[in-house]
Amino acid sequence: MTAPTAIRRLNAADPDFAHHLDHLLSWESVSDDSVNQRVLDIIKAVRERGDAALVEFTQKFDGLEVASMADLILPRERLELALTRITIAQREALEKAATRVRSYHEKQKQDSWSYTEADGTVLGQKVTPLDRAGLYVPGGKASYPSSVLMNAIPAKVAGVTEVVMVVPTPRGEINELVLAAACIAGVDRVFTIGGAQAVAALAYGTESVPKVDKVVGPGNIYVATAKRHVFGQVGIDMIAGPSEILVVCDGQTDPDWIAMDLFSQAEHDEDAQSILVSPDAEFLDKVAASIDKLMPTMERAEIIQTSINGRGALILVEDMSQAIEVANRIAPEHLELSVADPLAWLPLIRHAGAIFMGRHTSEALGDYCAGPNHVLPTSGTARFSSPLGVYDFQKRSSIIFCSEQGASELGKTASVLARGESLTAHARSAEYRIVDQQKGE
Numbered sequence: 001m002t003a004p005t006a007i008r009r010l011n012a013a014d015p016d017f018a019h020h021l022d023h024l025l026s027w028e029s030v031s032d033d034s035v036n037q038r039v040l041d042i043i044k045a046v047r048e049r050g051d052a053a054l055v056e057f058t059q060k061f062d063g064l065e066v067a068s069m070a071d072l073i074l075p076r077e078r079l080e081l082a083l084t085r086i087t088i089a090q091r092e093a094l095e096k097a098a099t100r101v102r103s104y105h106e107k108q109k110q111d112s113w114s115y116t117e118a119d120g121t122v123l124g125q126k127v128t129p130l131d132r133a134g135l136y137v138p139g140g141k142a143s144y145p146s147s148v149l150m151n152a153i154p155a156k157v158a159g160v161t162e163v164v165m166v167v168p169t170p171r172g173e174i175n176e177l178v179l180a181a182a183c184i185a186g187v188d189r190v191f192t193i194g195g196a197q198a199v200a201a202l203a204y205g206t207e208s209v210p211k212v213d214k215v216v217g218p219g220n221i222y223v224a225t226a227k228r229h230v231f232g233q234v235g236i237d238m239i240a241g242p243s244e245i246l247v248v249c250d251g252q253t254d255p256d257w258i259a260m261d262l263f264s265q266a267e268h269d270e271d272a273q274s275i276l277v278s279p280d281a282e283f284l285d286k287v288a289a290s291i292d293k294l295m296p297t298m299e300r301a302e303i304i305q306t307s308i309n310g311r312g313a314l315i316l317v318e319d320m321s322q323a324i325e326v327a328n329r330i331a332p333e334h335l336e337l338s339v340a341d342p343l344a345w346l347p348l349i350r351h352a353g354a355i356f357m358g359r360h361t362s363e364a365l366g367d368y369c370a371g372p373n374h375v376l377p378t379s380g381t382a383r384f385s386s387p388l389g390v391y392d393f394q395k396r397s398s399i400i401f402c403s404e405q406g407a408s409e410l411g412k413t414a415s416v417l418a419r420g421e422s423l424t425a426h427a428r429s430a431e432y433r434i435v436d437q438q439k440g441e
């Protein structure tokens, strides 16, 4: 039996509104010093003791009785076996989702390009996939076959040579759908490890876990903090923390639908954040009533309740324009525009990981099978980051191929600039290539 929901109410007309909103959004404060220190200790131990530390942390944090690292490695045949252990409906759903995610991501592929100048100089950009990518698939409080597809398919579309996946299996409970998804998406190697220790293993390598070039994927505070610390040793996609949803509603959508949309992200995590913004005060009351009515029907009521009470909010605004202003301030991971004419408001949205347009487009469709990626920037980072995509698994090299005449002309410009910087070797190196002119100093 759950206690009555006490979702926070904010009013944008309140003089302290900005302050209250800042407080509501401050997830970073959850990453306190003790989490940080614990993560640093875990990374150090994995760097120093490799597999032995991985085994110890997996026993400690995931409650697994494992004798050695061999127990934490799943061969490709195990993934294939999983495909035979799921129902036909599940396999079809995974395959359909995979096809749609692949089609969407194919469009993101960047190709190499070049152009030739009049004197024959060629300039261009060569696009190369990463050699090895590490995918973090969360598995602490729920299992995420959909996240396997969302991480692995863009990597494969990009042409990554080897895709290594890590996923925790708390108490040894292996989720067959997760492994089947890995099989369908073409993951090359799977390790059943999680948390900061898994991120450290991917970043630095151990006797068994190969060192990767980039670690991608969402996770809890330990995973997010570890990714922050290993950045530089490896690339990372973003810090994708607890899930978030911001619904902007004109007051005309069924309040039960909106309550359930808020629940859909709250059920991920006690730290998840679900916010509704509307210019209609009566509608906010109706959604609050729907929340109370529907909460006891939810399987994950405790998590939802904690998330809604601790980090949720119903925000009253003056009009739709102010609702959009608040949305841009929040820069949410998911933004539902549950309004009559979402296209009219779309041009005004500047910051959101993914935008769900209209009353029928529930965020859950995007989580599973619409096609776009569900690994999205959280905690306001949509101000500067984008959804996980093929571009995260490709890098670019510049190409410069000067003709004799091109080098000669560019040499004159480079010489002046280099001497202005007092970098004589640069100047003389360029000047050697100047044709029909006195070279050197």
Ligand SMILES: NC(=O)c1ccc[n+]([C@@H]2O[C@H](COP(=O)([O-])OP(=O)(O)OC[C@H]3O[C@@H](n4cnc5c(N)ncnc54)[C@H](O)[C@@H]3O)[C@@H](O)[C@H]2O)c1
Binding pocket: 038, 061, 062, 137, 138, 139, 140, 141, 142, 144, 147, 168, 193, 194, 195, 196, 197, 218, 219, 220, 221, 222, 223, 240, 241, 242, 243, 268, 269, 272, 374, 375, 376, 378
């Ligand atoms: N943005 C996205 O695309 C997306 C997708 C799915 C899930 N999520 C989010 O990812 C998160 C998943 O979190 P989760 O916990 O379910 O799984 P997780 O895999 O991220 O974390 C589980 C691991 O955390 C470590 N851990 C747990 N308690 C610890 C402790 N006290 N000390 C050290 N390590 C500890 C353990 O090693 C465990 O294996 C949720 O916040 C969810 O909202 C985001």
Ligand SMILES: N[C@H](CO)Cc1c[nH]c[nH+]1
Binding pocket: 144, 146, 147, 242, 243, 244, 265, 333, 367, 374, 375, 376
């Ligand atoms: N909403 C999550 C991203 O924040 C993704 C997900 C996976 N499964 C269900 N939802």
Ligand SMILES: [Zn+2]
Binding pocket: 243, 264, 265, 268, 367
């Ligand atoms: Zn979700």
